[in-house]
Amino acid sequence: MGERFAVRIEGRDLELSNLDKLMYPAAGFTKGEVVDYYTRVAPVLLPHLRGRALTRIRYPNGVAGVHFFEKNAPGGTPPWVRLATLPVPGSTMARETIDFVVVDELATLVWVANLASLELHTPQWRIGADPDLLVVDLDPGAPAGLKECCGVAVLMRDRLAEDGLTAHPKTSGKKGMQLCVPIAGTQDAEIVAEYARQVAEELSARVPGSITAKMARAVRPGKVFIDWSQNSAAKTTVAPYSLRAMERPTASTPLTWDEVGEMALGSVPVRQFGATEVLARVELHGDLLADLLEPGPPVPVRH
Structure with a gap:
């Protein structure tokens, strides 16, 4: 546990960590396998994420542990990750706007997965447009x-x-x-x-x-x-x-x-x-x- 690995994906540098941590203990499914799944499914997943503000549900200690919804870009977000500042009227965080992560490329998807963002949720609209x-x-x-x-x-x-x-x-x-x-x-x-x-x-x-x-x-x-x-x-x-x-x-x-x-x-x-x-x-x-x-x-x- 605790090992970190530097990787380069399509010209982007990022670091993966704790790949042997169990995300689904009953199935023996690790964070490394989560990252692998999202990497392999990316060709069909990415087109459905592109241009949409992403809400992540993160499970830092796996599905049996505490989880939280995350809309705002977390601290330490790489500078190459696309962000979109959007209004959030009525936010429980008393914010008028949030810097949403937008997953337009494989490197961002892998970065999101490495944060133990098991669930990815999107709105029915792309940024700046009506629902499609x-x-x-x-x-x-x-x-x-x-x-x-x-x-x-x-x-x-x-x-x-x-x-x-x-x-x-x-x-x-x-x-x-x-x-x-x-x-x-x-x-x-x-x-x-x-x-x-x-x-x-x-x-x-x-x-x-x-x-x-x-x-x-x-x-x-x-x-x-x-x-x-x-x-x-x-x-x-x-x-x-x-x-x-x-x-x-x-x-x-x-x-x-x-x-x-x-x-x-x-x-x-x-x-x-x-x-x-x-x-x-x-x-x-x-x-x-x-x-x-x-x-x-x-x-x-x-x-």
Whole structure:
């Protein structure tokens, strides 16, 4: 423990440390393996991080230890790391602005991973622009689980398609999943969130025994909560391919719609995917969410 290694990545000099520290003790997964995972998944991950203000959830002593959210660039940030100074109205830190880290290149991603930033979260907008993604989080209330989320995902996909929108599924890496929809980037977050709310409430009214659009936990047991509020300008969503702080190193994993349908029917095992599986899936599929990198249509506006 305590060894430090100087490395040079694409012309950037940085130092890695404590690579043998266990980040996921139950799985024997070390910080070195975290850095290795993020390095290997970088070709498909980086395009989804570029230009977006990054929120990190750091676990200095692994998933069993204390963790904290970090938005501001920490002390000792290398001068070559891109920072973006953005307003944060209502910040609990009583700040008017924060210097966000922006992960545009591999060296920054490795530096972030070396800080034990296991989870990477981004907003639905790129810096200086309106949202280019609509995201809904499908959160199951026990005894509902990922299987039920997959069933709701298919309903949501078909409903969005009626409005010319194309949804792309991914697991959350925890218990639920998200649908990500490329949109035009020409409407503000309030318009996008209002459209997502209307669709969520419509589906909830259609299948009230299985779906809720209400945030109150009292109404969520046995139902899938369609969290449309993810489209608030202040909200972030776990990035595709990001690790999650679970007992084992699961990751937010893009899925095919065939897989979602099979999980909904129970014809294949319903589960989250681990880091090693995600790398194998990238080898097989490439980036299943590549279409998110191109603009989609605007969301309908109902008056």
